[in-house]
Amino acid sequence: MKTLLKNAREQKGLKTREVAQILSIDQALISKFESGTRRPTKEQVSKLSQLLEIDYETIMVAWLKEKILYEIENEEFALKALLLAEQEIQNNRKEINSVILSSLQVSLDEIEILKNQIQSFNPFETRQISRALELDFIFKSIRFNGNSLTLEETKSIINEGLTIAGKSMQEQLEAINLQETISYIKALIQKKTPLNEKEFLAIHSLLFKGIKPENSGKYKNDAITAREINLLFNWLDTHKNTLHPLVLAAETHLKITSISPFEHGNLQMASLTLNWILLQHHYVYAGTDSNEESIAEYVSVLEHSQQTKDTSIFTNYILRIEKENLVRAIELVSK
Template identity: 70%
Template structure:
């Protein structure tokens, strides 16, 4: 804890006095936090995490670890007690997940009906849906990342190999690369390959192919990031058969954005991971509409979910988006 706080403060070029003023915490306390002679409160941890831009989960886990060690030290039965505590926490999580599923059960039931209807279509109709939705997913995904190509221009670039005047080479490459990433996920889905680190890094390499190659396919050079991503993939592996796919996909998206493992492309990778999981379970792409109102809503929901530390806010949002996109898929055939 102390090294995390001190290193982050120094990296931001702040003196203890300046940090104390920004945080509304006594300067002497800041010094004691950094020397390890005093522990911050939970509220102080949250405030320092935001001001120093330290990953909230990393700082909170460190704080909790030190709190546990301080409270129980080397008591003889501590390991047995921790095992029992872990079991109880897991049981509580199951109850919370069950409550969350119950709260959105009606819309989940509607989604299953829509999904089954799509799967009743013939091969030609399914191909028509897939082709249209893949194009829209590429366009809306790169648009979310401020790429200026229109839907029609995106189609000309990725389907016909044309060059759009007054649009940069990077604009073109972003569309081409993202389509390759979508095809790669499609292939992984057909092979029933679930989210994993090797293919996740390959996807990052794909979306930056031809530009920013130096950092593509690599995490930020930070052991904390590497550890956090290991924990992320362990979490996914342990929960993929326990959580509803929409909940699993939504939480994966949030976790990637919290960790921010890459120098660039974290939003795209969170988006790809979300849809990799969804398509693996035969759902359609959860795409954000290209109009500014929808984009603003997406970022607002993300911020609200993160600041309130409440994943259900984002899960409810993605559930609604998935339902709308399934209805859109059906309309492509029935219009």
């Protein structure tokens, strides 16, 4: 942990005196944390995590490890006690996860019924749904990011290849790039390509092609981002076959927004990755409406879920959006 704190501070270009002043912690204590002669309190760990931009989970694991070692490292039966403690923690965790899943299960069951209904439609109807929802997702996504194109203008650019007078080329390029990115994702799904880091970067590059070329397809240049991205894809590989796809998609979105690995486009990448997972498993797009009220709700739910470390808050939000879009998809055919 001492190395984690010191490296993060130096990467931020801060002196121990500056950290002490900002956090109202004695400078001598900061130095002792970095030398390993003192352990910070949990509250101090939280403050250090925010200031030095260290992933909260990473620093808490290091802090707890040192706390455990301090208490039992030299005890004769330490390893046996740790094994028993691990078993009890795992059992408790399973019970908690079971409760959370039960609270989501009603929504998941309702979504499956709607999804199966759509899958019973004929190929013409499913293509009709796919085209309509894809255009809607593109429109909502670019509007969410401040693009002024209307739905009809977006449709003309995407479906007819027209150029819209009075609209900037960047705005039109945002719509074109997103449509091409979605086509790329659908091609990956058709080839059964798993979600991986190489394609994650390729998608970011496509999304900002001709807009922000200097940073497209590149992470922020720091060791913390590299480590967190590595942990993300390890987590995905571990959980892709054990978590429900909707839960996996929502939690992946949360992790990407927490890491914020790019200089720009982190929310867009989180949304696209979420929808990549959904489309992989034959769900429909889950996109936030572009009106102010919906955007404010999305931001509020996202922040609340991250601050409380309660992923079920954001997962429930995504389940609601997915259900609404499935209902809308069925209505498109019923009209």
